[in-house]
Amino acid sequence: MKWNLWLTCxxxxxxxxxxxxxxxxxxxxxxxxxxxxxxxxxxxxxxIWYNISGVIRIEHKNCWGKNAGGYKDDCEGTMQIRDxxxxxxxxxxxxxxxxxxxxxxxxxxxxxxxxxxxxxPTPERKxxxxxxxxxxxxxxxxxxxxxxxxFMVYIKKRAYFKPEPESVSKGSEVETLIPSEELPPIDLxxxxxxxxxxxxxxxxxxxxxxxxxxxxxxxxSKPTPSALTEEDMYMVCKLSHENILKFIGKHMYEEGxxxxxxxxxxxxxxxxxxxxxxxxxxxxENLFHMAKGMALGMAYLHAExxxxxxxxxxxxxxxxxxxxxxNLTCCISDFGLSLKFDSKDGPGDTHGQVGTRRYxxxxxxxxxxxxxxxxxxxxxxxxxxxxxxxxxxxxxxVQEEPVSDYKLPFEEEVGIHPSLEELQDYVVNxxxxxxxxxxxxxxxxxIDGIIVTIEECWDHDADARLTADCVAERVKQLYGAGKRQTxxxxxxxxxxxxxxxxxLA
Numbered sequence: 001m002k003w004n005l006w007l008t009c010x011x012x013x014x015x016x017x018x019x020x021x022x023x024x025x026x027x028x029x030x031x032x033x034x035x036x037x038x039x040x041x042x043x044x045x046x047x048i049w050y051n052i053s054g055v056i057r058i059e060h061k062n063c064w065g066k067n068a069g070g071y072k073d074d075c076e077g078t079m080q081i082r083d084x085x086x087x088x089x090x091x092x093x094x095x096x097x098x099x100x101x102x103x104x105x106x107x108x109x110x111x112x113x114x115x116x117x118x119x120x121p122t123p124e125r126k127x128x129x130x131x132x133x134x135x136x137x138x139x140x141x142x143x144x145x146x147x148x149x150x151f152m153v154y155i156k157k158r159a160y161f162k163p164e165p166e167s168v169s170k171g172s173e174v175e176t177l178i179p180s181e182e183l184p185p186i187d188l189x190x191x192x193x194x195x196x197x198x199x200x201x202x203x204x205x206x207x208x209x210x211x212x213x214x215x216x217x218x219x220x221s222k223p224t225p226s227a228l229t230e231e232d233m234y235m236v237c238k239l240s241h242e243n244i245l246k247f248i249g250k251h252m253y254e255e256g257x258x259x260x261x262x263x264x265x266x267x268x269x270x271x272x273x274x275x276x277x278x279x280x281x282x283x284x285e286n287l288f289h290m291a292k293g294m295a296l297g298m299a300y301l302h303a304e305x306x307x308x309x310x311x312x313x314x315x316x317x318x319x320x321x322x323x324x325x326x327n328l329t330c331c332i333s334d335f336g337l338s339l340k341f342d343s344k345d346g347p348g349d350t351h352g353q354v355g356t357r358r359y360x361x362x363x364x365x366x367x368x369x370x371x372x373x374x375x376x377x378x379x380x381x382x383x384x385x386x387x388x389x390x391x392x393x394x395x396x397x398v399q400e401e402p403v404s405d406y407k408l409p410f411e412e413e414v415g416i417h418p419s420l421e422e423l424q425d426y427v428v429n430x431x432x433x434x435x436x437x438x439x440x441x442x443x444x445x446x447i448d449g450i451i452v453t454i455e456e457c458w459d460h461d462a463d464a465r466l467t468a469d470c471v472a473e474r475v476k477q478l479y480g481a482g483k484r485q486t487x488x489x490x491x492x493x494x495x496x497x498x499x500x501x502x503x504l505a
Contacts, residue, residue, distance in 0.1 A: 024040045024041060024042050025040070025041055025044065025045065025095060025096060025097050025098075025099070026038050026039070026040055026041075026097050026098050027039065027040075027041045027044075027045035027061065027062065027063055027098065027099075027100055028045070028047075028061045028098060028100050028101050029061055029062055030047075030058045030059075030060060030061035030062075031060065031062075032059075032060075033057070033058065033059075038098065039063070041062075041063030041064070042063070043063070043064060043065070043095070044063070044064045044093060044094060044095035044099075045061070045062070045063065045064055045075065045093070045094055045095070045096075045098075045099050045100040046060075046061070046062065046063075046064040046075075046091065046092065046093040046094075046100060047060070047061045047075050047091070047092050047100040047103055048060040048061075048089050048090070048091050049077075049089065049090055049103055050088075050089055050090065051090060051105060056103060058103075059089055061100050064093045072094055072095075073094060073095065073096040073099060074094055074096070074099055074102065074104065075092040075093070075094040075099050075100045075101075075102065075103055075104070076092055076094075076104045076105075076106050077090035077091060077092040077103065077104065077105040077106065078092070078106055079091050090103075090105055092104075183205070183248075183249045183250075183251050183264065184205050184206050185205070186203040186204065186205045186210065186212060186251070186262070186264065187203060187204040187205075188201050188202075188203050188212060189201065189202040189203060189204060190202045192211060192271070193272075197215060197224045197226055197227070197336075198213055198214055198215045198216075198224075198226075198227065199213075199214050200212070200213050200214070201214060202267060203264070203267075205248075205264070208267075209267040210248060210264050210265065210266065210267050211264070211265045211266065211267045211268070212262050212263070212264055213230075213262070213263040213264075213265065214253075214260050214261070214262055215227040215260060215261040215262075215263075216258075216259075216260055217259040217260060217261060223261045225336075226336030226337060227261055227263070227336065229335065229336050229337065229338060230263060230334070230335045230336045230338070231250060231261070231263060232340075233312065233335040233338050233340070234247035234250075234263070234335070235247075235250070237309045237310060237312065237340060238308075238309060239300075239301075239309065239312075239335075241296075241297060241300040242293075242296075242329065242331070243293045243294070243296045243297030243300065243329065243330060243331045243332060244297055244300060244301065244331055244332055244333075245265050245266065245268070245323060245331050245332065245333035245334075246265060246266040246331075247263070247264075247265050248264040248265055248266065249264050250262060250263050250264065251264065265333070268323035268324065268325055268331065268333075269324075269325060269326045270323070270324035270325065270326060270328075271323065271324065272319060272320045272321070272322065272323055272324070273290075273319040273320075273322040273323070273324055273330060273387065273390070273391075274318075274319035274320050274390070274406075274408075276324045277319070277390060277391070277393075277394045277406045278406045280394070281394050281395070281396050281403045282328075282391065282394055282395050282396070283395070283396055283397065284395065284396075284397035284444070284446070284447070286328055286395075287391055287392065287395045287397065287447075287450070288446065288450075288475060288478065288479040289328055289329070290324070290328055290329075290330050290391055291388055291391060291450065291475050292472060292475045292476060292479075293329045293330040293331070294322060294330045294332070294384065294387065294388070295384075295468055295471040295472035295475055296472050297330065297331055297332040298314075298317075298332065298380065298381075298384055298468035298471070298472075299467075299468035299469045299471075299472050301313075301314060301332065301380075301468075302377050302380070302467070302468050302469075303469075304341070310340045310341055310342050311340070311341045311373055311377070312335075312338050312339065312340045312341070313338065313339045313341070313373070313376035313377055313379070313380055314332065314335065314337070314338050314380050315337040315338060315339055315354055315355050315376065315379065315380065316334060316336070316337045316338075316354070316355045316356060316359075316383075317332070317355075317359060317380050317383035317384050317387065318355075318356050318358070318359045318383060318386075318387065319387050319390050319408075320334075320356075321333050321334040322387060337354050337355060339376060341373040341376075355379075355383070357418065357420060357423060358386075358408060358409055358410060358418060358423070359382075359383040359386055359409070360379075360383075360423065360427075361378070361379045361382035361383065361462065362382075362427050362428045362431075362460055362462075363375075363379070363462055364379055365420065365423055365424045365427055365428050366424065366428050375462060377467070377468075378462040378463070378465045379462070380468075381457045381465045381466060381467070381468065381471075382457065382458050382462075382465065384457060384468070384471070385453075385454045385455075385457030385458035386409040386434070386458065388450065388453070388454045388457070389409060389434050389454055390406070390408070390409065392436075392440070392447075392450060392451070392454070393406065393407065394406055395447075397444060397447055398439075398440040398443070398444075398447055399437070399439065399440065409434050410423070410426065410427075410434060413426055413432070413434075414426055431460050433455075433458055436451055445478075446478045446479060446480070449474065449477075449478035450475070450478060453466065453471060453474055453475070453478075457471065
């Protein structure tokens with residue numbers, strides 16, 4: 001761009017320097033009875049011709065090399081020039097556009113020069129005569145160049161500082177989806193978790209850690225329905241939000257007769273919320289920060305965003321499927337049981353009683369689901385309330401040290417492996433929920449608001465439950481209510497029990 005500007009300006013200077021003359025006029029050009037194209041002359045024109053018995057024969061027409069300021073506007077011959085022929089040539093000089101096109105004789109036969117004419121050469125152009133023109137041109141070109149540079153800098157700065165439009169999703173730190181054929185080689189490391197249908201392993205892809213969810217495929221079968229559903233949620237629905245586990249790409253791994261579907265996601269350092277709470281207690285600030293992230297992820301998942309994504313019910317919300325980053329931002333994962341709702345279509349043919357038994361809503365345990373979008377979203381909010389309760393049980397703002405050990409919802413009431421009948425009796429028939437000790441209440445307005453929010457989200461009446469949008473907005477408002485002062489940074493304010501016990505390396 002800069003070279004083009006300089007070349008253009010240099011060309012303009014050259015044209016102006018060579019083509020513009022002060023007072024220049026167009027003159028006819030004749031050489032030996034042959035007319036040539038007109039040209040521009042700096043000082044004027046001249047002509048030499050013969051008048052033979054009333055017939056004009058042109059000998060020469062060209063630029064006059066001397067100052068023609070004293071000559072007339074018309075080429076009037078007033079003098080004859082003696083030459084070696086018997087005829088006398090007539091000469092005239094003038095200073096006007098094409099003034100030597102029309103020739104007239106106003107002199108007498110006695111007005112004859114004793115000297116033979118010498119045709120003057122075309123005058124040399126002197127740079128000094130055009131210095132002021134060149135100065136003007138340089139000034140104009142310089143001004144134009146400066147204006148262009150300023151304009152380009154302005155456009156560049158404007159583009160750089162222009163804020164990005166707010167989008168419905170907030171991207172995470174990991175790159176967007178990479179097609180499977182372009183995934184770099186992945187070096188598998190430790191096993192992170194083991195399930196009935198898949199195993200999750202830590203991997204190294206280039207210079208970053210990733211998580212690889214591996215679904216085995218036998219020779220005569222396809223990937224499990226949960227694998228296909230999760231792949232569909234990432235690939236088709238294109239989930240993209242800070243509080244949703246970031247999908248990187250998929251890969252079909254083959255070695256001999258062994259075939260596997262790999263779903264590659266970002267690696268979350270602290271693992272699941274359940275594992276994190278087993279190891280750590282959290283402060284008041286952590287509680288609200290983590291609760292807000294969980295609610296925003298749920299709100300994004302449930303929202304239908306035209307031309308972006310459909311509304312999605314997770315259907316297996318639990319603390320094992322919520323992951324915790326190093327800065328304690330929570331993100332939702334594991335979409336193998338998820339259900340999407342298009343604007344025109346319902347949930348389709350689906351089984352209602354799915355998910356983890358402990359987190360099932362009363363209507364799911366009872367088998368009395370209304371197969372509508374709103375019904376499935378409210379089922380998610382019931383399980384979400386149990387996860388909020390788990391957060392609160394490990395918060396130092398509601399109980400003094402030492403904080404009680406981490407327990408799953410209903411673990412005290414029905415144990416580690418409850419049956420469906422036990423949960424139906426406790427949750428559906430008795431309408432009981434995990435309890436809040438009396439000392440947790442009436443000490444902090446923000447904490448009291450969280451407790452009320454939890455109770456409204458696990459309400460027995462599904463229609464009375466809060467939406468994820470409402471919860472996210474409420475958590476933001478509650479954070480400032482009755483806030484206690486603290487100087488502890490957010491990212492390091494949780495207390496690790498392993499550190500307390502000296503178990504960390």
